[in-house]
Amino acid sequence: MKSKCVKELMVPLxxxxxxxxxxxxxxxxxxFERVQKMRDRKRQPxxxxxxxxxxxxxxxxxxxLAFLRALEPQRNILGDMGKLAIAGVSADxxxxxxxxxxxxxxxxxxxxxxxxxxxxKDVMVPIAEHIxxxxxxxxxxxxxxxxxxLSLMVTRGDQTVGLLRLCDVVQEIADEMKHCDELN
Amino acid sequence: MNKKYVRELMIxxxxxxxxxxxxxxxxxxxxxxxAQDRPISMxxxxxxxxxxxxxxxxxxxxxxxMDxxxxxxxKYSMLGDISAxxxxxxxxxxxxxxxxxxxFWQGDLIDACRxxxxxxxxxxxxxxxxxxxxxxxxxxxxxxxxxxQTARSLVTRKGEVIGILRLADLFAExxxxxxxxxEI
Numbered sequence: 001m002k003s004k005c006v007k008e009l010m011v012p013l014x015x016x017x018x019x020x021x022x023x024x025x026x027x028x029x030x031x032f033e034r035v036q037k038m039r040d041r042k043r044q045p046x047x048x049x050x051x052x053x054x055x056x057x058x059x060x061x062x063x064x065l066a067f068l069r070a071l072e073p074q075r076n077i078l079g080d081m082g083k084l085a086i087a088g089v090s091a092d093x094x095x096x097x098x099x100x101x102x103x104x105x106x107x108x109x110x111x112x113x114x115x116x117x118x119x120x121k122d123v124m125v126p127i128a129e130h131i132x133x134x135x136x137x138x139x140x141x142x143x144x145x146x147x148x149x150l151s152l153m154v155t156r157g158d159q160t161v162g163l164l165r166l167c168d169v170v171q172e173i174a175d176e177m178k179h180c181d182e183l184n
Numbered sequence: 185m186n187k188k189y190v191r192e193l194m195i196x197x198x199x200x201x202x203x204x205x206x207x208x209x210x211x212x213x214x215x216x217x218x219a220q221d222r223p224i225s226m227x228x229x230x231x232x233x234x235x236x237x238x239x240x241x242x243x244x245x246x247x248x249x250m251d252x253x254x255x256x257x258x259k260y261s262m263l264g265d266i267s268a269x270x271x272x273x274x275x276x277x278x279x280x281x282x283x284x285x286x287x288f289w290q291g292d293l294i295d296a297c298r299x300x301x302x303x304x305x306x307x308x309x310x311x312x313x314x315x316x317x318x319x320x321x322x323x324x325x326x327x328x329x330x331x332x333q334t335a336r337s338l339v340t341r342k343g344e345v346i347g348i349l350r351l352a353d354l355f356a357e358x359x360x361x362x363x364x365x366x367e368i
Binding site: 026029033036065068071111116137141145148180 | 187188210213214217220229230232249250252253254256257279293294297298301322323326327329330333335351352354355358359361362363364365
């Protein structure tokens with residue numbers, strides 16, 4: 001494990017589900033469902049889809065939380081309320097505000113109908129964090145913790161070549177702990 | 185789609201990955217791995233956290249994947265502020281510079297794994313404060329989960345914890361709903 005580097009653990013870009021920035025949420029959902037059905041049960045499942053621009057360059061991702069957030073018509077206000085929670089504003093106070101705004105007054109069916117026409121580019125989370133494919137796992141762990149992110153884009157020079165996921169890194173640590181047991 | 189409630193989507197506590205507060209980190213990871221290898225159903229994504237209970241079987245916290253990485257270096261707790269910088273829009277170059285300057289852990293990953301595996305789970309767990317009553321409509325639950333920005337919430341009946349509602353299951357429910365509304 002000492003010598004392992006990021007490229008040995010990353011998911012190569014060509015194996016990751018990808019949608020165009022101009023796709024709708026409906027198309028993104030259908031892709032999500034397709035890849036979950038076809039996934040390798042020995043590997044951790046995909047919980048996000050990468051978003052690419054017209055030049056096939058990765059510009060963002062849409063995960064489960066971003067997806068649910070997209071359903072909210074007043075999501076810009078909602079975003080600020082999310083920051084309140086992060087900033088430590090009490091849950092009671094936030095609940096009062098949520099009740100005041102009454103965001104989800106529609107039925108689930110109405111919410112889902114609306115989602116079909118939302119574009120991925122309007123709700124994706126831009127990706128800025130990246131790490132070089134030759135970086136060590138130690139460096140990657142440090143960066144994941146520092147940035148509190150579930151994944152890092154992996155680059156070779158200017159080119160994106162894969163995605164390093166928190167779940168795969170933890171799996172590697174679990175294997176290493178087990179290996180320590182076997183040595184004892 | 186008929187109106188659904190939290191109780192219909194939650195995972196009962198006895199079906200979730202749970203360890204005693206006396207467990208070590210390694211035991212908790214092992215429990216998580218076993219739960220991932222034996223999913224509740226093929227339709228549900230495997231768990232990514234372990235709940236920690238006290239001697240009275242009361243839930244006192246959770247261990248997420250990020251907690252495992254943080255356990256490798258005690259000073260990682262100082263990094264909380266860096267992720268806040270990222271959210272606040274500070275540019276990536278400055279953040280990378282800070283990360284490089286604050287690099288604590290230069291040691292061997294194997295040594296770190298060996299060191300932490302016998303640590304008590306209570307040293308790295310964090311509380312799970314968010315809860316929803318089992319009779320909460322799913323549309324309301326989605327809204328609250330988005331505002332809380334949490335991957336899972338406790339589900340209660342008359343104040344007593346009876347299960348877990350996961351972001352992954354909410355997402356799957358909405359994805360199904362979007363597909364259904366397309367057909368209508």
